[in-house]
Amino acid sequence: MIPLPQTHPQLSVHNLGGDVFEFKVESWRVVGKDGRIKRGARWWSVVDLIVLIGLAWIWDERQRLLQSRYKALALAAVVVRYLHSKCNHVLWESILAFPSHGVQLEVHRGIPPTPLTPPLAISVSRRFVPLHSVMDIVINEGLRTWDFRYYLAVIRTTQAQDSLEDVQVEVGFENINPPFAVLSEVYHGLREVLFDEIEDSSTDR
Amino acid sequence: MATKSLNIAMVCDFFHPVAGGVENHIFMLASNLIRRGHKVIIITHSHPSTRHGIRWMIPGIKVYHIPFKTLVSSATLPNFLTFLPYLRPILLRERIDLVHGHASLSSLAHEGILHSHLLGARTVFTDHSLFGFDDATGILTNKLLEAALRNVDAVICVSNTGRENTVLRASLHPSIAHVIPNAVIAEQFRPSPTLLDTTTINIVVVSRLAYRKGVDLLVATAPRICSLFPNVNFIVGGDGPKLVELLQMREKHMLQDRITLLGPIRHKDVREVLIEGSIFLNTSLTEAFCIGILEAACAGLYVVSTRVGGVPEVLPEDMISFAEPEEDDVVRALSDAISHVSRGNHDPHKAHERVRGMYDWAHVAERTEVVYRGVLDSEPRELWDRIKRTASLGIFAGPIFMIILVVDCYFFMFLEWLMPREDLHYVEQEWDTRRFTDICRDELQEQQA
Numbered sequence: 221m222i223p224l225p226q227t228h229p230q231l232s233v234h235n236l237g238g239d240v241f242e243f244k245v246e247s248w249r250v251v252g253k254d255g256r257i258k259r260g261a262r263w264w265s266v267v268d269l270i271v272l273i274g275l276a277w278i279w280d281e282r283q284r285l286l287q288s289r290y291k292a293l294a295l296a297a298v299v300v301r302y303l304h305s306k307c308n309h310v311l312w313e314s315i316l317a318f319p320s321h322g323v324q325l326e327v328h329r330g331i332p333p334t335p336l337t338p339p340l341a342i343s344v345s346r347r348f349v350p351l352h353s354v355m356d357i358v359i360n361e362g363l364r365t366w367d368f369r370y371y372l373a374v375i376r377t378t379q380a381q382d383s384l385e386d387v388q389v390e391v392g393f394e395n396i397n398p399p400f401a402v403l404s405e406v407y408h409g410l411r412e413v414l415f416d417e418i419e420d421s422s423t424d425r
Numbered sequence: 426m427a428t429k430s431l432n433i434a435m436v437c438d439f440f441h442p443v444a445g446g447v448e449n450h451i452f453m454l455a456s457n458l459i460r461r462g463h464k465v466i467i468i469t470h471s472h473p474s475t476r477h478g479i480r481w482m483i484p485g486i487k488v489y490h491i492p493f494k495t496l497v498s499s500a501t502l503p504n505f506l507t508f509l510p511y512l513r514p515i516l517l518r519e520r521i522d523l524v525h526g527h528a529s530l531s532s533l534a535h536e537g538i539l540h541s542h543l544l545g546a547r548t549v550f551t552d553h554s555l556f557g558f559d560d561a562t563g564i565l566t567n568k569l570l571e572a573a574l575r576n577v578d579a580v581i582c583v584s585n586t587g588r589e590n591t592v593l594r595a596s597l598h599p600s601i602a603h604v605i606p607n608a609v610i611a612e613q614f615r616p617s618p619t620l621l622d623t624t625t626i627n628i629v630v631v632s633r634l635a636y637r638k639g640v641d642l643l644v645a646t647a648p649r650i651c652s653l654f655p656n657v658n659f660i661v662g663g664d665g666p667k668l669v670e671l672l673q674m675r676e677k678h679m680l681q682d683r684i685t686l687l688g689p690i691r692h693k694d695v696r697e698v699l700i701e702g703s704i705f706l707n708t709s710l711t712e713a714f715c716i717g718i719l720e721a722a723c724a725g726l727y728v729v730s731t732r733v734g735g736v737p738e739v740l741p742e743d744m745i746s747f748a749e750p751e752e753d754d755v756v757r758a759l760s761d762a763i764s765h766v767s768r769g770n771h772d773p774h775k776a777h778e779r780v781r782g783m784y785d786w787a788h789v790a791e792r793t794e795v796v797y798r799g800v801l802d803s804e805p806r807e808l809w810d811r812i813k814r815t816a817s818l819g820i821f822a823g824p825i826f827m828i829i830l831v832v833d834c835y836f837f838m839f840l841e842w843l844m845p846r847e848d849l850h851y852v853e854q855e856w857d858t859r860r861f862t863d864i865c866r867d868e869l870q871e872q873q874a
Contacts, residue, residue, distance in 0.1 A: 251847050252847065360479075361478075361479045361850075362478050363477060363491075363492070366510040366511060366844065367514050367844060367849070367850075368478075368514055368515060368518060368850070369850045370850050399850055400850060400853040400854075401853070404853075
């Protein structure tokens, strides 16, 4: 189900069986009135051009480079790092709501889509917050480098025993940072599933 | 008559959690403008360890704390270009119509006025202090002020003396300078309900104990008054670099039981200190408005003050005695005040009612809104006009500030490419006062139930 098909089609809500809901935000968005798609993760970038030029230079110098073990190791490290960054683009982020159990925040990474291939998800990182730890779910505004953005936060009691703070903040959709309309849908959906709060449109601003 | 509500951004280095006159002025003006239906946000610098980013203050003021390091007493260094990347998203996402800068020593305010034209916002500046022309502070800051106010749309000063001072310092055209005095919340400064004993007269002094507040005059006159009038005591509240001299004076003349030093006083406790006395003494060497004497008069005290700056404009002549800023005249004025009060000629409650009728923050907000509307109705200056005006600042200052202005424009173009407007998170929900009131009422009912 896509709650905002005209303005924000990157948000989709899935029912995973029973009452479990997944709020999935993909890393592309629609800009402008003509519906131009702007990708958050592109399969190519300027770095690739530099790498191509680098490869050409390495092929030229391959005899000299492979003679020294340290140079070869350094080269291998650079290649591994480059391949890792290529496979580590954020494809989509989800928040899963398990009624009476808790909330799960997921980040799915992998190879971004090319004109010929669909996105290929390689790794997932998940954080689960049990319902008894969840103190509140809020939308707040915060400073991120030079910009002030809306973010969705799950406020929970601290995990670590020796921490000075009483609460900890888990931010949802941290990498993609969708706009307020998307966060508002997810916020109301989460509160409806987890806390049984049904907002009717008269009190909703 | 345009009745559209305005989106106003107040920019100043000096804001809460630091306490002070400028801070209080900004807060009260913002609160009353919100009461008139406008939206007000405040942009200031951050405070270490906890206060960064966005905070909300009652009655619905959004405060942006920008992470800049402070130097001394809450002032930041002028960094003309590094403020633009923070200011641009704020003014765009809040859809700000007008930027109002406060305080000549606030570099954030100057920069806010410099950058606003790029973002389609008009500018107003309020000057809260007087400065000299021949001292080092004056020479440096006056040029910076002149450069900042070269292209401002309106300037507000807190007294007629302040207006003359600002117009001369910044070489302004007098038609853009307005006078809107400060005000006081009369309910917070009610006089004491019980009549004070007239056998002992307490003279109250509440101020920052710094040089420009005339602490040296106090140190010179207090022992003389104590010896002339055995029934007069001093109560001194406040802290500062000159506290040591007061302590030394007290020791030297053995006046420990006649002069009480209270140390730093919080603003909410000032009234309790004031109502212990019958006379308020202000010995400032320079003062644009002096809110302290207004608070004291509101609390029913008879005021004795040095005749400096904008002080003569604050109170009617029968509520205040003036003295020249020298020892003999202050003693003379205090003696007159003591005999005036001893004879029972000063009625605290009548004084309070008069001050209540004269000063009101709602009027300040109303008059400020008139200035805003006038600014918004006028035509904004073109870029070429701004460049020409900036070039006329002087032989050296002109080219320097012109370069800053042009580089600012290029930096703005770069930021438009780096952080495009389509990616900004525009503010979708504003503070709803009615809904907040409803929630508070429900909470109260739940608690009482």
